[in-house]
Amino acid sequence: MSIEVRVPDEQEGTKAVVRAWLKKVGEAVAENDPLVELETDKVTQEVPAPAAGVLSEILLDTDAEAVPGALLGRISVGEGKPTPTPFVSSEVATRLPAQGERPSTWLGTNGDIETRLSPSVRRALLQHDIDPSRIHGTGRNGRITREDVDRAVTMATVSHVDGGDKAIAQPRVAEPFAASDIPHDRMRLKIAENMVRAVADAPHVTALFEADFSAVAAHKKALAERGVKLSYTAYIVKAAAQAMAIAPAINGRWMDDRIAVSSTIDIGVGTALGDKGLVVPVVKDAGSLSLEDVGAKLDDLTRRAREGQLTGGDVSGGSFTISNHGVSGSLLAAPIIIHQGQAAILGVGKLEKRVVVRTVGGQDAILIRPMAYVTLTIDHRVVDGHQTNAWLTRFVEILESWPSA
The missing domain is CATH 2.40.50.100 (RNA polymerase II/Efflux pump adaptor protein, barrel-sandwich hybrid domain)
Known part of the structure; x- marks a missing residue:
């Protein structure tokens, strides 16, 4: 059978x-x-x-x-009996390679990690001379995945010290710049393919507004004092979900015979993976979640994204996307390429203190406020400038009038 x-x-x-x-x-x-x-x-x-x-x-x-x-x-089934996965003895597992010894002789781990390594993981370990017993596996039952190896290579270099008796992971030391080609991996090729198709299919137009985060910052601080820690992204996701009521088509997509508006607001949030590109885990039905629930969901998705533990369901089904590019220092990015099959993407720049003019007691006043540029890049087939600006106006209004905690 x-x-x-x-x-x-x-x-x-x-x-x-x-x-x-x-x-x-x-x-x-x-x-x-x-x-x-x-x-x-x-x-x-x-x-x-x-x-x-x-x-x-x-x-x-x-x-x-x-x-x-x-x-x-x-x-x-019924023709063979599964046998337990063998483990390498502790003596072999903990032994480090002698100076000049290839790791193929010690490519095993202790009883806490499966010794069964995929071919791609084994090749990567051999290529970079990495002891697998020093890598925390994030796969099923602690198994080491290729992402675990890639992360180890990116974050640290294995150096032999004390005459080769120990091997420790140390931060990379800055070296003189040497240009070298970077071969494409599958993720980079797929990202490139999707970006080219998205730009070719959808006419991109970007509108730029500015948002004052004073009210959000005050609310965030008040919650933190009660032991509830939230990221600014949680507020951005919640405000974006609420703003959909002003222009529902922004939560839709272009079809040959209609604009299909999603029945739920499923917001993807771009999450950078260093040199490996980025993934976009989706907060499903964000419109029905409380602010605290949005924050908890974001924390879980972000952690699993960086540990390589997302499933296909975590990154599919989005109806709208947020690129919080300001976390890496960018003030403005435009246009941000729309996720294929969606109508718009929100960009949020770096949050920083800026001098602004406000009316206080009927008089103009120069104040210092936490400000950020926000953009909405739209598929011009689906929505026009009026809807785009109405959505951004409402989004900024929600952030700037956030109630006290």
């Missing part, structure tokens, strides 16, 4: 490729064992074994395109 292994449907059309098989044909697997890694332009996800048995057939091999529902392989 055979059990089919298929690409999960939850990718909702996101193009994926097979990154690596974690088991070989003829190898025993237990139910829910990580079986194969799939990679999209947004996430890498593991497909677990749907049943215990023996992997009898691989139909989509490494680098093959994997559309939702596609048949990946088959597991024979």
